[in-house]
Amino acid sequence: MSRFKVLIVEDEPVIAENISIYLDNNDFEVSAIAYDSDEAMEELQKNTPDAVILDINLDSEIDGIDIAAYINKEIQIPFLFLTSYSDKNTLDRAKAVKPSGYIVKPFNEKTLLASLEIAISNFASENNQLQPRLSMEKINRHLLSPLTSREFELVQLVYDGVSNSQIAAQSFISPNTVKTHLKSIYLKLDTNTRYRLIVRLREWMAK
């Protein structure tokens, strides 16, 4: 696998250089170093990285948190804050843009590296399974009498938008049997149409 491209946004050249060298020695590719917000925005657009390390204070109109907001809106890649400031005010503003991490200077290089790896890993898996799979456990939590395993199989198909006849075909049972199962399912789930079943399941999986 090719190395992950990381953009460093940091106005102090010495620190930026240090980070760059350190990342380069540890299986990351530094796509660029941006010393101010303009450079950062440009880099984000024309040479989009896989992750970003963001200093918050850049003594310009736009600060690191603004850049983060832009990333969330337009690019959707993970980012870490790396900053000297951890006062309540700054932290509260930072919370709003949902950073993958927040590291306060002076920082432990290993912490930076580990945080970066975790951020990338978490971000990737979030995007792949933000489609929560149905969990029989979670469903039964809401039920008086739990679903049988067969019923759960059918529920999964319904949840994926499969029609009764299709379910019958790929489950090797009669369409009538599918209907019979659905009746018990509706009874247990206290529902009466397949689309309301889907909506209910979506809600239950979300929490």
Place this chain on the structure above:
Amino acid sequence: MSRFKVLIVEDEPVIAENISIYLDNNDFEVSAIAYDSDEAMEELQKNTPDAVILDINLDSEIDGIDIAAYINKEIQIPFLFLTSYSDKNTLDRAKAVKPSGYIVKPFNEKTLLASLEIAISNFASENNQLQPRLSMEKINRHLLSPLTSREFELVQLVYDGVSNSQIAAQSFISPNTVKTHLKSIYLKLDTNTRYRLIVRLREWMAK
């Protein structure tokens, strides 16, 4: 608001004490300090905290990563790793349990605190909006001709499991009009049943 209860799992008493005092001075309540995995498991069950700081190496059968796996399965609260180890092997194991953060010792106290706050904040908002609201923007990204605003209103109702007659009633239009709108919607979304529409929207919102 009452203070967040944090469990500290750390086998070195001096470090554990230091963290405890520091958190206590910064608006967190330390629900307990667990010096080994048994104590940790017990605390998690009988005095469930809002977040956990986990050392990985606890020189017992069960280590911090195992505890993390347990938390994910049974409790669902955010946790941070705080450890001396950041070798590839340990880190890869840690990635699998999706920690909110990974801090390597010796650590900057402010980093710990900021990471904890970010972790709790991110975790809370994840749980509240894991039910993604429909976004007209995201839908239209997939369409040749975009939805009109009226159509989008109806799509939202369908997505919430509302029947045609109910939609008609609460939108003050004729059931026939609802059907007409749905026809255009199905045409644009390339679908032909309301439940497949719901499934498709769910998929599109997820990424």
Place this chain on the structure above:
DNA sequence: TTAAAAATCACCCACACGGGTGATGCCAAA
């Protein structure tokens, strides 16, 4: 002002779906 797009409505038809009822065979627990 005028043409195009959007929103509204009606009627017909076909069918997938859901509710009601009843039945059979299997298997495990009592």
Place this chain on the structure above:
DNA sequence: TTTGGCATCACCCGTGTGGGTGATTTTTAA
């Protein structure tokens, strides 16, 4: 051995939903 849960199937009926067609009014943009 028997009871009860589970999975399987069938038939009937009513209706909500979707497809086809055509129309009028309102709003928006040219």
